[in-house]
Amino acid sequence: MMLNRNGSQASMPGPAECFTGQVRIDPIHLQAQAPSRITSALVTFEPGARTNWHTHPLGQLLIVTAGKGWTQCEGEARVEVSAGDSIWCPPGHKHWHGATDRTAMSHIAVQEMLDGSNVTWLEPVTEPQYLEG
Amino acid sequence: MMLNRNGSQASMPGPAECFTGQVRIDPIHLQAQAPSRITSALVTFEPGARTNWHTHPLGQLLIVTAGKGWTQCEGEARVEVSAGDSIWCPPGHKHWHGATDRTAMSHIAVQEMLDGSNVTWLEPVTEPQYLEG
Numbered sequence: 001m002m003l004n005r006n007g008s009q010a011s012m013p014g015p016a017e018c019f020t021g022q023v024r025i026d027p028i029h030l031q032a033q034a035p036s037r038i039t040s041a042l043v044t045f046e047p048g049a050r051t052n053w054h055t056h057p058l059g060q061l062l063i064v065t066a067g068k069g070w071t072q073c074e075g076e077a078r079v080e081v082s083a084g085d086s087i088w089c090p091p092g093h094k095h096w097h098g099a100t101d102r103t104a105m106s107h108i109a110v111q112e113m114l115d116g117s118n119v120t121w122l123e124p125v126t127e128p129q130y131l132e133g
Numbered sequence: 134m135m136l137n138r139n140g141s142q143a144s145m146p147g148p149a150e151c152f153t154g155q156v157r158i159d160p161i162h163l164q165a166q167a168p169s170r171i172t173s174a175l176v177t178f179e180p181g182a183r184t185n186w187h188t189h190p191l192g193q194l195l196i197v198t199a200g201k202g203w204t205q206c207e208g209e210a211r212v213e214v215s216a217g218d219s220i221w222c223p224p225g226h227k228h229w230h231g232a233t234d235r236t237a238m239s240h241i242a243v244q245e246m247l248d249g250s251n252v253t254w255l256e257p258v259t260e261p262q263y264l265e266g
Contacts, residue, residue, distance in 0.1 A: 003220050004219045004221075029194050033221060036224065036245060071134070073134045086162060087136050089134055110243055
């Protein structure tokens with residue numbers, strides 16, 4: 001059994017090459033333990049903050065734990081999500097997720113590794129894309 | 134994108150053949166979306182409640198979201214866990230988890246499907262096993 005105590009893994013800033021705005025990543029389970037493919041982190045977006053567009057090779061489960069945010073899949077309308085909602089994004093589907101422009105949002109993210117990667121980062125979500133959905 | 138709104142999936146009692154005491158299962162992502170193997174639920178144990186002994190074919194990630202509980206792997210000492218702790222239990226490892234005798238505990242559980250199963254249920258955790266660790 002591996003036990004990660006609350007407070008034993010330092011918070012990390014979401015890097016500017018993957019996120020817009022102020023984002024904090026609190027590690028939960030960053031290293032998949034093969035043959036398991038699971039990785040997980042708690043991600044907190046300050047108002048206005050969001051991921052870049054990106055894809056996941058085996059999809060992603062998001063569990064919103066606090067606040068209200070926005071998410072969008074390419075070619076679909078932007079959707080508002082709140083604490084207690086969960087979102088499944090299929091493999092290879094281009095999407096972004098983050099806070100609303102006025103409210104912070106936190107979610108637990110769970111994604112599986114494939115050939116050493118669990119995400120492919122793409123271009124930033126522009127201000128018009130973000131605000132107009 | 135699949136969006137499960139807070140309140141859209143009914144709470145379920147933890148069945149007596151798998152749990153001791155009062156346990157509530159709140160579905161998060163019960164059906165793995167192949168090729169993904171991920172399934173997830175929020176599980177709440179009232180004081181004294183716990184799982185049976187069981188194993189997971191590809192392991193299990195537990196994220197404690199509220200309260201204080203106990204968990205034990207076979208052959209190891211019982212461990213107290215609190216909100217914010219996370220636990221990785223390896224594939225095939227016999228374990229149990231639940232509340233303490235005086236306090237409730239909730240955790241998000243994430244486990245992967247293998248050949249149509251994500252858990253093998255075993256015998257109940259006896260009162261001496263539970264109380265003495």
